[in-house]
Amino acid sequence: MRPADKSKAAFLRAQRTIPGGVNSAARAFGPVGGNPPIVKRGSGSRLIDVDGNEYIDLVMSWGPLILGHAHSDVIAALVETAQNGTSFGATTELESTLAELVVARVPSIEMVRFTNSGTEATMAAIRVARGVTGRDKILKFTGCWHGHADPFLVGAGSSALSLGTPDSPGVPPQPTLLAPYNDAAAVAAIAAEHELAAIIVEPVAGNMGCVPPAPGFLEGLRAVCDDHEICLIFDEVITGFRVGPGGAQQRYGVMPDMTTLGKTIGGGLPVGAFAGTRRFMEHVAPLGMCISQGGTLSGNPLAMAAGRATLAALDEAVYDELEAKGRRLADGLAHDGITVQRVGSMMTVFFSDAPVRDLAGAEACDRERFAKWHSAMLDRGVYLPPSQFEAFFVSLAHTEADIDQVIAAHRHALTP
Numbered sequence: 001m002r003p004a005d006k007s008k009a010a011f012l013r014a015q016r017t018i019p020g021g022v023n024s025a026a027r028a029f030g031p032v033g034g035n036p037p038i039v040k041r042g043s044g045s046r047l048i049d050v051d052g053n054e055y056i057d058l059v060m061s062w063g064p065l066i067l068g069h070a071h072s073d074v075i076a077a078l079v080e081t082a083q084n085g086t087s088f089g090a091t092t093e094l095e096s097t098l099a100e101l102v103v104a105r106v107p108s109i110e111m112v113r114f115t116n117s118g119t120e121a122t123m124a125a126i127r128v129a130r131g132v133t134g135r136d137k138i139l140k141f142t143g144c145w146h147g148h149a150d151p152f153l154v155g156a157g158s159s160a161l162s163l164g165t166p167d168s169p170g171v172p173p174q175p176t177l178l179a180p181y182n183d184a185a186a187v188a189a190i191a192a193e194h195e196l197a198a199i200i201v202e203p204v205a206g207n208m209g210c211v212p213p214a215p216g217f218l219e220g221l222r223a224v225c226d227d228h229e230i231c232l233i234f235d236e237v238i239t240g241f242r243v244g245p246g247g248a249q250q251r252y253g254v255m256p257d258m259t260t261l262g263k264t265i266g267g268g269l270p271v272g273a274f275a276g277t278r279r280f281m282e283h284v285a286p287l288g289m290c291i292s293q294g295g296t297l298s299g300n301p302l303a304m305a306a307g308r309a310t311l312a313a314l315d316e317a318v319y320d321e322l323e324a325k326g327r328r329l330a331d332g333l334a335h336d337g338i339t340v341q342r343v344g345s346m347m348t349v350f351f352s353d354a355p356v357r358d359l360a361g362a363e364a365c366d367r368e369r370f371a372k373w374h375s376a377m378l379d380r381g382v383y384l385p386p387s388q389f390e391a392f393f394v395s396l397a398h399t400e401a402d403i404d405q406v407i408a409a410h411r412h413a414l415t416p
């Protein structure tokens with residue numbers, strides 16, 4: 001067993017003043033048991049906890065750290081930028097630089113507004129869709145997570161799902177309709193019956209575990225939105241710049257009306273963005289209909305600098321490397337009784353014999369076996385999300401030796 005006295009003491013300390021000792025419910029170890037390692041620092045593909053234990057990190061801050069922890073380019077950009085001040089509440093050229101990178105690389109995006117989180121981005125995107133269409137109802141998919149704003153805490157995935165409150169207490173009735181992921185026919189039926197402002201979807205689901213879109217699913221959503229003049233929103237907070245240089249919309253060739261981004265575009269700093277065609281974005285305050293959005297630290301220089309440094313390192317060639325590393329890991333994790341589902345460098349080990357194509361499939365997985373596996377992997381120095389309903393990530397910092405070490409730990413963890 002790895003030493004854990006300092007982590008246990010630090011976790012007890014955190015729980016005295018912070019609910020559950022965590023500042024995000026997704027970090028709670030309830031679904032897997034045991035105490036979470038308390039992190040001291042990260043470097044490359046590694047996390048080191050306060051007891052000095054080292055882990056190969058596959059959470060990577062839940063996706064942002066596609067270059068790895070404390071990448072020299074990101075740190076240098078932060079140090080240089082911070083010396084000029086950390087926030088002004090006024091436009092800087094750093095914002096335009098990152099916005100221009102996003103517009104140049106994500107095919108459907110003509111304009112972008114930065115926020116401080118993915119939650120703020122999806123919240124704002126729905127508001128813009130409602131304002132421009134004049135409709136109230138939205139449709140999301142059971143098991144998808146779009147952050148913790150009220151409209152989305154209905155049939156929600158990620159921490160809401162793993163902690164048993166997919167319909168969170170404290171949320172008044174919402175005009176949010178639900179459909180099973182990968183069921184375009186159900187969406188068409190709902191759209192025929194209800195006047196929808198927007199359909200919001202994770203183009204590759206990550207928050208019920210990694211569930212790729214079935215062939216024709218995204219195309220079906222596009223067709224329904226065209227038929228009924230509904231705003232199609234791709235929530236690419238995870239997939240943006242993760243599953244390809246232009247995100248999932250470029251990988252699958254389906255263009256949304258609006259896109260939300262986060263994680264990778266901030267390189268580990270707090271960030272989000274809602275973006276889309278001018279038809280929608282030219283009504284964001286102070287323009288057009290003046291649909292409200294604000295944020296003290298939105299587009300702040302540090303997040304912009306870290307995001308720019310990250311995207312600057314993501315040329316087309318790195319996606320071949322990420323694909324190869326993702327494939328190597330997924331192939332090595334394959335085993336009887338489990339299903340590994342992957343898109344690029346994001347993936348999930350489902351404790352299920354059958355492929356998972358929606359929430360019902362994810363919920364049918366053996367979560368007790370997942371919990372045992374998670375703990376055994378942690379004991380063997382591999383840090384994974386503490387829930388069956390999450391994706392994990394390979395970064396450019398993960399070496400083939402790291403990947404082979406994870407595979408070896410996995411094989412031992414599965415040995416009865």
Ligand code: KE4
Binds near residue numbers: 122390
């Ligand atoms: P943030 O508010 O956490 O920056 O972004 C919310 C969000 C929006 N859309 C998608 C598709 C997301 O995956 C997320 C956040 N992802 C979770 C993990 N599944 C972040 C971890 C957490 O909540 O602590």
